[in-house]
Amino acid sequence: DAKTTQPTSMDCAEGRAANLPCNHSTISGNEYVYWYRQIHSQGPQYIIHGLKNNETNEMASLIITEDRKSSTLILPHATLRDTAVYYCIATSGSRLTFGEGTQLTVNP
Amino acid sequence: DTEVTQTPKHLVMGMTNKKSLKCEQHMGHRAMYWYKQKAKKPPELMFVYSYEKLSINESVPSRFSPECPNSSLLNLHLHALQPEDSALYLCASSANMLAVQETQYFGPGTRLLVL
Numbered sequence: 001d002a003k004t005t006q007p008t009s010m011d012c013a014e015g016r017a018a019n020l021p022c023n024h025s026t027i028s029g030n031e032y033v034y035w036y037r038q039i040h041s042q043g044p045q046y047i048i049h050g051l052k053n054n055e056t057n058e059m060a061s062l063i064i065t066e067d068r069k070s071s072t073l074i075l076p077h078a079t080l081r082d083t084a085v086y087y088c089i090a091t092s093g094s095r096l097t098f099g100e101g102t103q104l105t106v107n108p
Numbered sequence: 109d110t111e112v113t114q115t116p117k118h119l120v121m122g123m124t125n126k127k128s129l130k131c132e133q134h135m136g137h138r139a140m141y142w143y144k145q146k147a148k149k150p151p152e153l154m155f156v157y158s159y160e161k162l163s164i165n166e167s168v169p170s171r172f173s174p175e176c177p178n179s180s181l182l183n184l185h186l187h188a189l190q191p192e193d194s195a196l197y198l199c200a201s202s203a204n205m206l207a208v209q210e211t212q213y214f215g216p217g218t219r220l221l222v223l
Contacts (some may be wrong), residue, residue, distance in 0.1 A: 043214030096209035098150035
């Protein structure tokens, strides 16, 4: 699986969009980009995934650059409950290799 | 129902004890996973079962012994653990580990303390 790089921490104001970047410059053609998050002391929660097209679901949007070397997870209207560690993972199968992730703190 | 349940929520055990962690899912998933998560660190894969057979063992010490009695149930048997094994143990499941796109559903974890 390709290595991913994320900022250690980010802050966001409640109600604003949270944009979480991820670098995966060595991603291969058959690897998908997955995003999971982990709220303190809970199990990780799946958010969204994509291959090369932008994706949107009820939780978030995923923007993948045309060269697929980076992506951005967008939470359109962040709430306090979105405070969590967000993990970006590049994988071609079911094996998930978690990096250190980004601690997102949503402030009132 | 996208729920993975784990019992117990918390477990304290001595280094000579034998205990088991239990994980259950009723989504019809055929792949089940054990992860270990130390404090302030990301989860690390330990074992993967596919169709009730052990497919991946990430060089986990033999004091951890997984078991998959049926497609809904996954156990992790613990024996002669060390204090450094204290961690959050997470179970996950997915429809089929051989598929290219696989979403894993995680349980809430068992927080283990070894004294």
